[in-house]
Amino acid sequence: xxxxxxxxxxPCSRVDVHNPHLDTLKDDILYHFSLGTKTHxxxxxxxxxxxxxxxxxxxxxxxxxxxxxxxxAMEDPKSEYPNICAGTDRYAMYKVGPVLSVSHGMGxxxxxxxxHELIKLLHHAxxxxxxxxxxxxxxxxxxxxxxxVVTKQSVDATFLPKFEQVxxxxxxxxxxxxxxxxxxxxxxxxxxxxxxxxxxxxTMCTLDFYEGQARLDGAFCSYTEKDKQDYLNxxxxxxxxxxxxxxxxxxxxxxxxxxxxxxxxxxLLDRLKGxxxxxxxxxxxxxxxxxxxxxxxxxxxxxxxKAKCC
Amino acid sequence: xxxxxxxxxxPCSRVDVHNPHLDTLKDDILYHFSLGTKTHxxxxxxxxxxxxxxxxxxxxxxxxxxxxxxxxAMEDPKSEYPNICAGTDRYAMYKVGPVLSVSHGMGxxxxxxxxHELIKLLHHAxxxxxxxxxxxxxxxxxxxxxxxVVTKQSVDATFLPKFEQVxxxxxxxxxxxxxxxxxxxxxxxxxxxxxxxxxxxxTMCTLDFYEGQARLDGAFCSYTEKDKQDYLNxxxxxxxxxxxxxxxxxxxxxxxxxxxxxxxxxxLLDRLKGxxxxxxxxxxxxxxxxxxxxxxxxxxxxxxxKAKCC
Numbered sequence: 001x002x003x004x005x006x007x008x009x010x011p012c013s014r015v016d017v018h019n020p021h022l023d024t025l026k027d028d029i030l031y032h033f034s035l036g037t038k039t040h041x042x043x044x045x046x047x048x049x050x051x052x053x054x055x056x057x058x059x060x061x062x063x064x065x066x067x068x069x070x071x072x073a074m075e076d077p078k079s080e081y082p083n084i085c086a087g088t089d090r091y092a093m094y095k096v097g098p099v100l101s102v103s104h105g106m107g108x109x110x111x112x113x114x115x116h117e118l119i120k121l122l123h124h125a126x127x128x129x130x131x132x133x134x135x136x137x138x139x140x141x142x143x144x145x146x147x148x149v150v151t152k153q154s155v156d157a158t159f160l161p162k163f164e165q166v167x168x169x170x171x172x173x174x175x176x177x178x179x180x181x182x183x184x185x186x187x188x189x190x191x192x193x194x195x196x197x198x199x200x201x202x203t204m205c206t207l208d209f210y211e212g213q214a215r216l217d218g219a220f221c222s223y224t225e226k227d228k229q230d231y232l233n234x235x236x237x238x239x240x241x242x243x244x245x246x247x248x249x250x251x252x253x254x255x256x257x258x259x260x261x262x263x264x265x266x267x268l269l270d271r272l273k274g275x276x277x278x279x280x281x282x283x284x285x286x287x288x289x290x291x292x293x294x295x296x297x298x299x300x301x302x303x304x305x306k307a308k309c310c
Numbered sequence: 311x312x313x314x315x316x317x318x319x320x321p322c323s324r325v326d327v328h329n330p331h332l333d334t335l336k337d338d339i340l341y342h343f344s345l346g347t348k349t350h351x352x353x354x355x356x357x358x359x360x361x362x363x364x365x366x367x368x369x370x371x372x373x374x375x376x377x378x379x380x381x382x383a384m385e386d387p388k389s390e391y392p393n394i395c396a397g398t399d400r401y402a403m404y405k406v407g408p409v410l411s412v413s414h415g416m417g418x419x420x421x422x423x424x425x426h427e428l429i430k431l432l433h434h435a436x437x438x439x440x441x442x443x444x445x446x447x448x449x450x451x452x453x454x455x456x457x458x459v460v461t462k463q464s465v466d467a468t469f470l471p472k473f474e475q476v477x478x479x480x481x482x483x484x485x486x487x488x489x490x491x492x493x494x495x496x497x498x499x500x501x502x503x504x505x506x507x508x509x510x511x512x513t514m515c516t517l518d519f520y521e522g523q524a525r526l527d528g529a530f531c532s533y534t535e536k537d538k539q540d541y542l543n544x545x546x547x548x549x550x551x552x553x554x555x556x557x558x559x560x561x562x563x564x565x566x567x568x569x570x571x572x573x574x575x576x577x578l579l580d581r582l583k584g585x586x587x588x589x590x591x592x593x594x595x596x597x598x599x600x601x602x603x604x605x606x607x608x609x610x611x612x613x614x615x616k617a618k619c620c
Contacts, residue, residue, distance in 0.1 A: 109417025119529035219429035221329035
């Protein structure tokens, strides 16, 4: 592509860190990735990254890498995709061409550690115009299991679109908006694919999987089936289509760093009808592939010769 | 041991669940362990468990299993200790005799999912008189790196000993006391071992590793070195010796279920002197072994013929 065209169509957007102290570090150790600016040539390793996909499970992120490599016809049949973070078991990371795939574990604290280090990694590597998509699983509210939800806003347990970050013991409220255009583009991709039902809606992000999501099957439960139904119905009335455990921190941190971000989660069950994940392994496995099929299709479409890129 | 003696010396204490709905489940699927009451004979697999050790890293919990097997002279040189949760990559679990070793990932939400399912597992298995110890890593405040902290109380980012659990959108405050006698016994063990410095003190539990712990090296930082020092010094004045990310939920949930619980964390650095984990791999590895050495010694002492058991 002619650089002038590139400049006209999509001005280069770098990944922002907001931390003057970083400039004073001789070496920035990304401890939970087992990478660092002194030990690794981050621009050479990651400078071409345009898409980052993340999800809770390391196995799923490896499978995504194999899937996207085949989709982009970049697979190397001789090569096992190496785990770039092989020096640690905190996160797993794989790369194929411009697509980076990273696991983030379960819950806001776990994804927040990953994102702090990922944002620094992309910044140190000089990456530009990066799109980041979380592909995950969730509980649906009033949706057929297997439906995919692209998040409009991430809301908290009181259905408000905010993320509370505690800094020096004080609570700072951050915005959880995601990229509206990207959400629309993903919905359009799902329509073109026509393989499964996809909606754009709000996602409730909780700090707990059992009591925090009104489940009746945790070790502790002090409420009734009716209390649960009332709560989930109120959530549904507030526009919540699904519940998971990472989207609010993800939305807030990506927005702060100027990353174009989306959350694409499949619903493994309808929480109005039950709590336990009792579908067969094969059915759950099929559902879990849907976000990766959708995001794979989106990336492939973006990387075709007509797509705008920097 | 004569059962009468056993009854006299230590009345059997079962693991409590507080959830009337569990009785109505035909099958209880412990989804994140890939185990269930219908698919697995939990009493046969786990009925003899007396000690549970948990920590963030699956590698470390496997290493702990190998270590404790050698300490208890129960190692089987022909056997690789199989991961009991091999059907999932969410957690790893190993067992040697009466000692169960489980990983819990990073952060409160991740350990909470593990504990809900672990408490149900121990309950379904009919386990009695179980002691559970989290062995982890942490940042110290005013301690020589490599010091071990046995937690007295887990406190939040405002130094208060409480854990806030959101249930149906409302905040419920839970107590974060740990077992005082167990903490004293662990300190005594450390004195007997004389291999490293151990203190009993408060542990601050945060939802974030960077901004949440006043680090200057995250992707975002809006405060100065002086702000950081002031905050950490206030924490120290409130009795905080170290900072980690799981102890409050761990303390609250273990207390609710009647588990005798302790938190034993090594400090990898002194946060008053820096933020980055820049010690060599060998030094950090040595530090990380200290909680397992201490807890291994404690378990061995408990299991000797004179120890009281149920």
